[in-house]
Amino acid sequence: xxxxxxxxxxxxxxxxxxxxxxxxxxxxxxxxxxxxxxxxxxxxxxxxxxxxxxxxxxxxxxxxxxxxxxxxxxxxxxxxxxxxxxxxxxxxxxxxxxxxxxxxxxxxxxxxxxxxxxxxxxxxxxxxxxxxxxxxxxxxxxxxxxxxxxxxxxxxxxxxxxxxxxxxxxxxxxxxxxxxxxxxxxxxxxxxxxxxxxxxxxxxxxxxxxxxxxxxxxxxxxxxxxxxxxxxxxxxxxxxxxxxxxxxxxxxxxxxxxxxxxxxxxxxxxxxxxxxxxxxxxxxxxxxxxxxxxxxxxxxxxxxxxxxxxxxxxxxxxxxxxxxxxxxxxxxxxxxxxxxxxxxxxxxxxxxxxxxxxxxxxxxxxxxxxxxxxxxxxxxxxxx
Amino acid sequence: xxxxxxxxxxxxxxxxxxxxxxxxxxxxxxxxxxxxxxxxxxxxxxxxxxxxxxxxxxxxxxxxxxxxxxxxxxxxxxxxxxxxxxxxxxxxxxxxxxxxxxxxxxxxxxxxxxxxxxxxxxxxxxxxxxxxxxxxxxxxxxxxxxx
Ligand SMILES: [Zn+2]
Numbered sequence: 001x002x003x004x005x006x007x008x009x010x011x012x013x014x015x016x017x018x019x020x021x022x023x024x025x026x027x028x029x030x031x032x033x034x035x036x037x038x039x040x041x042x043x044x045x046x047x048x049x050x051x052x053x054x055x056x057x058x059x060x061x062x063x064x065x066x067x068x069x070x071x072x073x074x075x076x077x078x079x080x081x082x083x084x085x086x087x088x089x090x091x092x093x094x095x096x097x098x099x100x101x102x103x104x105x106x107x108x109x110x111x112x113x114x115x116x117x118x119x120x121x122x123x124x125x126x127x128x129x130x131x132x133x134x135x136x137x138x139x140x141x142x143x144x145x146x147x148x149x150x151x152x153x154x155x156x157x158x159x160x161x162x163x164x165x166x167x168x169x170x171x172x173x174x175x176x177x178x179x180x181x182x183x184x185x186x187x188x189x190x191x192x193x194x195x196x197x198x199x200x201x202x203x204x205x206x207x208x209x210x211x212x213x214x215x216x217x218x219x220x221x222x223x224x225x226x227x228x229x230x231x232x233x234x235x236x237x238x239x240x241x242x243x244x245x246x247x248x249x250x251x252x253x254x255x256x257x258x259x260x261x262x263x264x265x266x267x268x269x270x271x272x273x274x275x276x277x278x279x280x281x282x283x284x285x286x287x288x289x290x291x292x293x294x295x296x297x298x299x300x301x302x303x304x305x306x307x308x309x310x311x312x313x314x315x316x317x318x319x320x321x322x323x324x325x326x327x328x329x330x331x332x333x334x335x336x337x338x339x340x341x342x343x344x345x346x347x348x349x350x351x352x353x354x355x356x357x358x359x360x361x362x363x364x365x366x367x368x369x370x371x372x373x374x375x376x377x378x379x380x381x382x383x384x
Numbered sequence: 385x386x387x388x389x390x391x392x393x394x395x396x397x398x399x400x401x402x403x404x405x406x407x408x409x410x411x412x413x414x415x416x417x418x419x420x421x422x423x424x425x426x427x428x429x430x431x432x433x434x435x436x437x438x439x440x441x442x443x444x445x446x447x448x449x450x451x452x453x454x455x456x457x458x459x460x461x462x463x464x465x466x467x468x469x470x471x472x473x474x475x476x477x478x479x480x481x482x483x484x485x486x487x488x489x490x491x492x493x494x495x496x497x498x499x500x501x502x503x504x505x506x507x508x509x510x511x512x513x514x515x516x517x518x519x520x521x522x523x524x525x526x527x528x529x530x531x
Binding site for chain 2: 130132133134135136137138140141144145146147148149152193194195196197198199245
């Protein structure tokens, strides 16, 4: 059901981050504001030139946090929209910013997101839900169910999953913003304590806080705003989908990769490219199995083959399709409001050639995928 | 931690954990049936309540009794439980595929960890569960055990 009609070209002209980690002294607004200031500085555009802003976050920290955060930069009176779309809240804010510009309504937009998170396993249902009696409302148990099944169907060994974490930590060790920068061996990962068999602790993303922001601008407005075209990265596609019944509607596992495929196909169609054209990928790796299944859903590798590609180093920084080049959720954690824009930040940084020691050689096309409860999936494609 | 169970159910009618998903037998509250909604137009069946078909959006749905046996599609041994979990730790969580199509997540009981296998036949089991230190919280909960 293709129902998109992009108009003007849209570019990411500035990206910013607040470090990812635990920041008990800082409020949600602090994390968000720091990322916004960083992104505005990167773009060279002043806050007073921004006509609209979209703020992604999930956990409740009072009403209208987007407004109260940006009020600190000056009361300019522009529309500010708070977005809650589960794990894809940040990437949904980015999607809205894109469509606000390509449709012709705005020349520029700010997308930002941040999260303060409680510790412990994440649940998606209310406190008094019958789910609490059933025992199935458990994100990592959902991933573990998928991992057991994937191992059964593909013959993937446990060490292949551990290699996903090993790679993530290697990438993160070169990323000053990452929450977890220590590197691990396959044995370290497999010997960490079991959370839900066969998932071990180091194969699950940490609970982290952080902030991320991006400034977007219409291609026909770049010059008017004095933006450096050599650092502007084009948004070739921005796709957002909800649950799509495709004959597998009874699949129970959280973040089913079956939901990613429709968004991916939509994004490839919009960008006029195919998976074979993709140079770098950021996917939703809340657990190791997530990365393998999401890159398969994006058709980067055929079904059941991502584990082999990982073992062969094809998804490492030096491989033919590097995946989660900044360390992904496995090393950055998953502050829901920030994650999707953090992926955009990394994609932009890589496509600009500004990633320093973790720079991939000459990437031209990057894909960022994020998915969440409610089968919310975003697939964004950026090109140089 | 073992859920306290027993006395209240002797005094009161047992309550289903979710009557839209599990109907208890009128004469024996320790037995019951999982409920699904089947689309009259396209035949797609879902577990639990639905107003419109997930596949074709038809409002013409009929409630059906789901099979009491299925196969284990996947499983995990949960070592770190979700908040509020009233049962033992670790526990086995199983995803069982029913012949009508739906997958139903529930605890797997009466099965040694090393006996778990993808594809093994499973059968429905109902057990009373109460939330520790919560009055009147006992409910009959559906679980799976090896057939
Ligand atoms: Zn139907």
